[in-house]
Amino acid sequence: MSGAAILTSKNADVVIVGGGVIGCSIAYQLAKQGIMATVLERGRFGSGASGATAGVIGPLWHLDPAHKAAFGLGIRSLDLFPRLASELAEAGVDPEFQHRGILKVAFTPAQVDELKQNLTWQGELGLGVRWLDAPEIRELEPEVGDGLLGGVFSPREGCINGQRLVDALVHAATGLGAVFLEETEVIGLETSGQNVVGVRTLTGSYQCGHTVLAAGPWTGIPGRWLPQALPITPVKGQRILLRKPGFLPKCPVRSFEGYVVPQADGSLLVAATREEGVFDVRITADAIRQLVATAIGLFPALEDASFVGARAGVRPGSPDGIPIMGPLPGWDGVSIACGHDHVGVMLSPGSAELAARYVLDGDPRPLEAFSISRFDAPASQ
Structure with missing residues (x-):
């Protein structure tokens, strides 16, 4: 109002x-x-x-x-989100919290090395983070692109609208x-x-x-x-929404280029660009190109997905x-x-x-x- x-x-x-x-x-x-x-x-x-x-x-x-x-x-916020989402939904508006984990995948040996190095400390947190070989990932997400070498699944994380x-x-x-x-x-x-x-x-x-x-x-x-x-300082970011009937990952999937995040309405959010020092919310062709490439790189089946829309925002950097x-x-x-x-x-x-x-x-x-x-x-x- x-x-x-x-x-x-x-x-x-x-x-x-x-x-x-x-x-x-x-x-x-x-x-x-x-x-x-x-x-x-x-x-x-x-x-x-x-x-x-x-x-x-x-x-x-x-x-x-x-x-x-x-x-x-x-970590404190991660612990708070399930109860917060439940409180808000009970109050009348569902924030569409999805507590299904995050999957980060590797397509090169260097990416595998980086993920496994991080796994040494992530595994000590007691959050169930674990390495998955390529066949295990394909059991979860069979549409992940060719060249997949493996990845890390973090079951306690998730996403929200x-x-x-x-x-x-x-x-x-x-x-x-x-x-x-x-x-x-x-x-x-x-x-x-x-x-x-x-x-x-x-x-x-x-x-x-x-x-x-x-x-x-x-x-x-x-x-x-x-x-x-x-x-x-301003940090501009852009993201897009795609839709492909019958296609929806079980959880957010991240490559080293970006995310494909399933939405409650069946669309796919692809994120995100980063432009430091830029203070506008124009949607640019270059950002759309980058994000579409990210989506298809993760899931080649999205090549014929419908483009739903795009949005930009300016983050506050320090x-x-x-x-x-x-x-x-x-x-x-x-x-x-x-x-x-x-x-x-x-x-x-x-x-x-x-x-x-x-x-x-x-x-x-x-x-x-x-x-x-x-x-x-x-x-x-």
């Missing part, structure tokens, strides 16, 4: 700037704790990267285990008392000394006890929020590829939850848990590894 049409109250416990998966997840977690957040979104909920995501929930493939906090956040997840979060949190306003762009923060006391929109201002900046790549717009720059969450030094009444890049959906339950806890108790220590202050540290000698 339009923000201009229902703008009645200009006070809130918490204002969350941004209606993507991170902002909506935080609002849901706060609502469960009795804190009624107001979420302000410049466009439509999930209209950015959250809705254009592949929806893969695969921390074993997308997070570096050497960064213990980020990897731990991925990003747009449906956002819609489900909005629906469930609204039922608990949160307020969600679309087409309500925040153009600045209201401050009193070093305290952030609210936000300004094109139609007025909202006073609140705490503001969370979760505006995706818009969080990095210079001068929009506070005098200091916030190191968030200098080190790790999310930025927690307080902003020198300011009270404000925190940031951004910089998740291509793992926003994947990390959303755990990130929301941490961000909501900080809003509630003000203790920054659980977020220390994600603090923006890490970029101020001197380089090691």
